[in-house]
Amino acid sequence: MQDNLFGDPPTPAPPAAPAARKQRTGVSAAPPDAALQALASAMPTRLRLGTSSWTYPGWAGLVWDGDYPDAQLSKEGLAAYAQHPLMRTVSLDRGFYRPLTEGQYARYAAQVPDDFRFVVKAPSHVTDALVRGEDDRGRQPNPAFLDPALATQDFVAPALAGLGHKVGALVFQLSPMPRHLLHNLPLVLQRLRKLLLAQPPLSPTAPDGVLAVEVRDPEWLDEPFVHELAAVLREAGATWCLCLHAKMPRLDKQLPLLRALWPGPMVCRWNLNPLHGAYGYEDARKEYSPYDRIHDADDETRALLVRTIAGVTGAGQNAYVTISNKAEGCAPLSVRALAEGLALR
DSSP states (O other): OOOOOOOOOOOOOOOOOOOOOOOSSSSSBBOOOOHHHHHTTSSSSTTTEEEEOOGGGGGGGGSSSSSOOHHHHHHHHHHEEEEETTEEEEOOOOOOOGGOHHHHHHHHHHHSSSEEEEEOOHHHHHSSEEEEEETTTTEEOOOTOOHHHHHIIIHHHHHHHHHHGGEEEEEEEEEOOOOOHTTTHHHHHHHHHHHHTTTTSSSTTTTTTTEEESOOOOOGGOHHHHHHHHHHHHHHOOEHHHHHHHHSSOOHHHHHHHHHSSSOOOOEEEOOOGGTTTTTTHHHHHHHHHHSSSSSSSSHHHHHHHHHHHHHHHHTTTTEEOHHHHHHHHHHHHHHHHHHHHHHH
């Protein structure tokens, strides 16, 4: 056998194992560009814009400096979110599903600047007339519906103690009610009145704080009942939360109630684009995910919001406006577009 003049071929090395993905520690904010900083400086000081929650990886480059898993954003993302020049509030929605403790509120408050204010949803076991199953279907009447003491114990008191002066709006969002209650709205309103009047005053702890009522049944805005609703809100020093959701009338139909409470603050939660219909959350989620761009610009709502915010803040009143990804497709870009509209005024 002839010897190999060049020696035996080298034994091929085993394929290298894929490099382990480096775990990022902490969440860093996307560096703001000069235009964004200039836009923020042009906003009314009494306006606080923000989003519904902050746990979305698709906001990379808009709010975050890179890719982070949603679990990490949930735990560590709030401080980075609050560095965004336009984000001066956020809607804490998780408390709707389970009450938050004073300690949990305090940890949130510690992560944001001094002038940041929170919009917080009351737990559903106080604001839902039905006890619901995992499929969200009502199973039985809720005996704790609009219970004043429970509202204080599980919501208002811990929020005030934990958030302190960073309380913005404490929102009682009443879930869609069964038909027999919709036929007895004056009775429900009296229960709501007792709940609101029983809450401790917010101003000693949170001078910017306000109680707000949001509903998902358009019957609340029917004549002449809406006048009774306005009277109760005025008596309690509470306000109406403008609910921009396909289950409710458009913004222009809700503004008369806000005018009936004037002068006073504005609380608005822009939740769902009407293109998707009253039960379109899941459709919007599928179509808009990962929430990194505007899909369906709602120019009509945006323009009317600009005029309303300008009027409210121009008269020296606070305005809290939070926007969901399901409103147009990407909440941070909706916030920026709204701010640009305000700057043009």
